[in-house]
Amino acid sequence: MSSWRERVESRIVSAVQRRLGVELVKDLGEVDDQDVQAIARLYRILDRKPVYAAALNHIVSAVEQHYTGPSLKPLTGCLISSLLHETGMAFQARGFTEEAKECDRLAAALAPGGPDHVILSLLSAISSQQELHLLTPLTVDAVLRALLHETSRSGRRIRRAGILISVAYAAHTTGNIERLGAAVEALSHVATTPGAAALATYYHSRHLIATGDMEAALTAETQFKQQAEAVTARDKDYKQVEFIRSSFRTTSSAMARASAAVRAEDYVGAAHWYERSGEELPAGPMRAAMCVLAESARVLGDLLSSVDAVRAALSRLRAGDAFAARSTLDLELVLTGMLMRTVDLYEAADQKPGRAPDAEAMLVAEVADLLGEVRGGAAVGHPKQRDAYRSDALADLTLLKLLSRTPRPVAPSEVAGRLPDHHVVWVVFSGARIGEHVLTVVTLRPSAPYPLVRRTSVSMADGKALAQCSDEESEEAPEEALRHVRSLVFADLDPAASAPRILLVPDNATWSMPWSELAPPHSSDVTLTRSAGATLRSRRATRVGPKRVIGIFDEQGLRGSRKEARALEELAEQGHIHFTRVHSLPELDNALANGSYDVLTISVHGTADDGVEYRMLLPDKPSSPAALLHLALPPTVVLGCCWSAKSPDTPDTTAAALSCLAAGASQVIGGLWAIDDEMAGELLTRTYDGHLRHGLPLAQAFRAAHLALPRDDRPAAAGLAFMGHP
Structure with a gap:
């Protein structure tokens, strides 16, 4: 981190430490990373709205099961204290007074100094000495989540704006969009000085960029520059504001050039600079995120114009450990865009006289199955780890790690070789443009040399039938709707197959459908799977x-x-x-x-x-x-x-x-x-x-x-x- 960060944080930390006598966290490497990640998963339960009593009881039971021992690390104790206090507030809001008191009692025992002590410990955990980009996203998320909560109830000795600026900086530099938004919202209410107000506007612009609202982001950047001109050297946040202003005067950093290229719709340049930005980072979630953003730029710029280009993109995603970025970026959205470009290649090749689109069809099936891996297939089929499931919290964390594995795309030839008597059907429902949706069905059948790809623009009649055949409402679906959806999904099954065996790979939108009813009546069995790779x-x-x-x-x-x-x-x-x-x-x-x-x-x-x-x-x-x-x-x-x-x-x-x-x-x-x-x-x-x-x-x-x-x-x-x- 930059020198101004070190000076500012040192000033905040040392001033309050003298008054509160807080034992600061010097090295996150001393903390049980698995514990911190498990705590972060409990925080995620609190973030879901509405919060139910069963969820709150789950949090308390997990804490009592694992985190009531006498030898907790300072950071772990602070996180648990904050988690319990917030859980107690949720209990109180639901009218469970006794449960709320028990949470508060446990929280006070873990952090007797109150929120100010907790804040200083947590702040030191995201200080300049910590390399946050090397940590797992959930670890950083837990610290930021607790800081946001504790700051909301801190005393007058803590300068809320300064703490929230540190949280916003840490969230921005680790790609945590959710916490960045929360920090910006809180900062906007306590930014009473010109410098703090300018920084609130700047981080608001970063949040807008992260959520894809580029026009509003540019407006916010212009507002920041105007506010920054009024910040004098006497302002507590002058150095931070000046550092950011200087970054706007130069485009020397790879990230700055990538952002500028995106604004200019120069996707070739954006992909290049995102990759350069990743090269400047050590291996970890942020480097993986840069890899995904680079491929996203290529998708947006229609740069994947051949089978070789798409295969090269898949190789880069594997080499960049792209699945490590699943908690910070929408990987499924990027891969869906890649699938649509690949289907474009298939349809173009299929229209050429005398040209069989076998290579393109094989690639469509590979990308479709990789999408299935993102949606959960990656968690299946790995050796069970010893003691990995010894508690609810650790079992949940182990599943997250399995979901984050970077898989090897499975070739259709391998699927056909391992499941020679199966029809494998991938189903993807996606939006191509605003107001337009498509249903893409890829069918690998035993009698065909390559998969068959069918992309259908969803009409009003198609959409109505799909809606009638979704979830519990499907129990009342008319036979006409079932026949309609059956024709959309199973049109390419081998007509000569007397009793086809079907392996279905539906996406999230089509997962909960009455597949036992939708499958052709003469099929001998119907199996759902997240990905063909998971089945293999x-x-x-x-x-x-x-x-x-x-x-x-x-x-x-x-x-x-x-x-x-x-x-x-x-x-x-x-x-x-x-x-x-x-x-x-x-x-x-x-x-x-x-x-x-x-x-x-x-x-x-x-x-x-x-x-x-x-x-x-x-x-x-x-x-x-x-x-x-x-x-x-x-x-x-x-x-x-x-x-x-x-x-x-x-x-x-x-x-x-x-x-x-x-x-x-x-x-x-x-x-x-x-x-x-x-x-x-x-x-x-x-x-x-x-x-x-x-x-x-x-x-x-x-x-x-x-x-x-x-x-x-x-x-x-x-x-x-x-x-x-x-």
Whole structure:
């Protein structure tokens, strides 16, 4: 960082330290980085609105489970104290007075000096001596999140504007758009001096650039320059303002030149200077972000004009560890733009007489699957780490790290070689321009030499049919809408295939659709996956002899659960399976740890939108998906629970079904929405009969069970989906 930063922070820190006697954080390297990241994930739960009581209880239980020991590092203690205080405020707002008092008591015990002490410790953690760009984004995010909260309740001894300027600087230089916006908002209310007001305007312009509003950003920059002229040397923030003014007078830095090139719509120059900016940074999230921004400029400038150009872009993204930037940039948006350019190349080649667009088609499928990896496929198929899931907080953090892996794009030839009897269908719904949407479907079928690509501009009729076939509303979809969407998605299946096996890779917009109903009736099985690469990395579920099944059921509240349990008991009595019933999470944990099982079935209520991605209402207590990940999961997991297979709400979270696959399960059945209890029980009972009694592979037994239901009952059963390795 620059010298003015060192002088200003030294002045702020030393002046208050003398009065408060704060023990400052000298080196973030001494802090348990995994702990800090886990704390940051708990902060993310608080950031979701509205905040539900279940989410607040999850935060407190995680803290009590791991962070009440006597040997916490100063920074960890400060972060936990701030987290608990903010959680207490949320409890108080909901009327839970006793819970709020308990949070405040724990927070005071961890940081007895109050917010001023906490602020100084946290401020030193983002001081000039710390190389923030080397740290994980979640670590920096946790510190900034806590600083923003503590500053809002600090005493008069702390100059709020100075602290918020430091937060804005740290957020800007680490690409944390969310915290930058919060710091700018807070700073605008306390910037009472000309210098602070000018800096508030400057960081507001940086936030506008980060969110893509270039016209407003240029206006704010002009305003900053006017305000800066009125800042005199007596102003506390004069040196910061002058340093920034000097940066506008020169374009010597690579980042400044990249910004100027973007404003001038010189995307060739922007890509070059973003890459140069990345070269000036050490390996880490910010360097990865520069790599992504460079490729984004090439997409915006239509510079990916050949197959070789797109492949070179993919190579640069891999070499630049682009997935490390997933928490700071919208990787899916950049890759979707790259996919659209690649489809342009396919369509242009397909129109040339005598020219087969095989190379372009192969590339379209690769990029489509890479998009699937971004959406969650990257988390699946890696060896389970020792002790990685020993707590809810660490399990959640491990999943985030798995999501951030940079995968190797999978060639369609490899997919065809490993799944020779499958039709693989990638589905991407995207906006091409303002007011225009397209549905891109890529179909790899066993009989074709290369994938078939179909891009459809979505008409009013298309959009209406897609909406009618989405989520729980699809249970009321007319047959005409189902036929319409079926024709859009499955038009390129091999017409000669008598019983095609289908591997579907839908995007987030098309994930929660009634695929069991939409698939052609003659298909033998339908499997959902986040990416073909994830499926290839997953293990097969195989075992000779009667399978060992273990289950936990809510027979008091769910009639379908009772039916499912009775069906498994009958199969056990007839000698087809070995069946064990448990009634609580600890009992399930103990059984799995001390025995070998093939199938785990959980038939309980599931709940969404309670502030945590997903909660299973087990008989003993509610549980998050992370609780399942502590277990020695068998190859097959059946989650007869609402929302257990829904699409995740944010890019850095997973739902329960995907979490089970990431933790080592091979196959998962889960609910895409609020499924009908009795119909789910009937469907799973028929599935167990085909799989456990008659020996059908689970995917085929599940498909046959759905098709065997009465026609009027099938829409209500389509909320259950099969995921994983077919």
